[in-house]
Amino acid sequence: MxxxxxxxxxxxxxxxxxxxxxxxxxxxxxxxxxxxxxxxxxxxxxxxxxxxxxxxxxxxxxxxxxxxxxxxxxxxxxxxxxxxxxxxxxxxxxxxxxxxxxxxxxxxxxxxxxxxxxxxxxxxxxxxxxxxxxxxFQQIISPLLIKDGKAYIYIVNETGEELRANLRFSIIDFYGETYYSEIVSVSVPPYTSKLVIERSLDKLLLSSDRVLSVVLEKDGNTIYEDAKTVQEPKHLKLPKPNIKIETLKSDTAKFKVSLRSDVYAKAVWMRLNEVKAKFNDNFFDILPRKSKTIEVSTEKDLSLSEFKSLLKIEAYPYN
CATH class of the missing domain: 3.20.20.80 (Glycosidases)
Known part of the structure; x- marks a missing residue:
């Protein structure tokens, strides 16, 4: 099954x-x-x-x-x-x-x-x-679930405080053009799951090059995001992303890497050759013309140039 x-x-x-x-x-x-x-x-x-x-x-x-x-x-x-x-x-x-x-x-x-x-x-x-x-398993999530011909978008608030936030549901293509968008201001009580948006898929502007995107924002900061392609990954014909990378050394054996893609990049995989490293996130999607910053800790101290030379980044379907 x-x-x-x-x-x-x-x-x-x-x-x-x-x-x-x-x-x-x-x-x-x-x-x-x-x-x-x-x-x-x-x-x-x-x-x-x-x-x-x-x-x-x-x-x-x-x-x-x-x-x-x-x-x-x-x-x-x-x-x-x-x-x-x-x-x-x-x-x-x-x-x-x-x-x-x-x-x-x-x-x-x-x-x-x-x-x-x-x-x-x-x-x-x-x-x-x-x-x-x-x-x-984050305390606050806004998952997008697809079932029975519908898109269901929830907010789960597993904190002791009321959540006031804005939920944006969009349909975009791989290059970032928007075909549908709505923003809902929500209030979710503590320890509550709330269904915020329910839409029939046949009423949405869907095609093989589209992505359903959910972004939950509070005070201007993104606290959760989710994305699903209309097609299964095996059927996707994704454009090759040009991911611009900016790195800085924040402390001894600690680095920050900012990534920005010109097109939709799926399941971006970061790794460091030859040196063990911990990434605070990995295998994530990047929406077109959006940025994501990742914190990296290495098992030994490296110079910024050494770190850059060892850093490898790929997106699905990988090389």
Whole structure:
């Protein structure tokens, strides 16, 4: 059963759920010989203890993403599929506050280099799902859920204070042209989930190059954003983004990276070659002509020029 089925679940408390994905390519290269480093090798199958594990990865991946021969793309696409599955589930159950009182994800991390349900692999590398789940569990979220031919936009306020904010729902194309937009001023009581916008998809100006965008702003600051393409990722014909990068060194072994894209950039992946680093966010979308700033901590101090030379940034469908 595909992860869209989560949107129909009415469980009171979800004691265990999850979705499989391979570990990072970095870890696979550490434990698997180069000749066996392809998606359907016997070694890859041996590193998945789920019954029909690799077959299930292929089946569920094919519903949403291309099924590539490249081990790099296969790993990344499976991780994005896992991330979308967990995000869909968590956001759905949170909008049901308190009809659904909580959920527990299986699992946080691994005890072996394996394809599994974890958010963190055996080498303590963070999968894409870690960042998706981190965003979905923020105290305040405004998820966009698509089901039964409609777009539902909620605000979930899991704080002890009333939230007063502006919610903007837009439909744009990959280049940033707007085809529909509405702004709603909202007041959401503490510990409340509120349905703010409900729109029939057949009444909206949708086509294959469109993105549904939600931005929640308070006092001029964006506190949550969500975006969904009209088409499944496997069908997207995305323009190649030109991402402008500005970096500064904010402290010892700490950096800030500002990214701005000329077109819609999906699941932007940041990493640092050769040096371990922690990113406060990753695998995020950037809307056309919008900016996003990421904070990075490195395991050892680097000069700004060293940091720039090691920084790698790619967007879906990746190289």
């Amino acid at each position: 595909d992860y869209s089925a989560y949107l129909k679940d009415k469980g009171r408390f979800i004691s265990e759920f999850g979705w499989q994905a391979p570990p990072t390519l970095e870890l696979l290269k550490e434990y698997i010989e180069p000749g066996d480093l392809y998606p359907y090798s016997k070694t890859m199958e041996a590193h998945n203890k789920q019954k029909e594990g690799q077959e299930r990865l292929y089946r569920f991946l094919a519903a949403h993403y291309p099924v590539p021969e490249s081990i790099k793309r296969f790993t990344l696409y499976c991780q994005l599929n896992q991330a979308e599955a967990l995000k869909t589930a968590v956001e759905h159950w949170r909008t049901r506050m308190f009809k659904t009182g909580g959920c527990l994800i299986w699992q946080l991390e691994d005890c072996w280099p394996v394809t599994s349900w974890s958010l963190i692999d055996y080498g303590l590398n963070l999968k894409a799902s870690y960042y998706f789940v981190k965003r979905a």
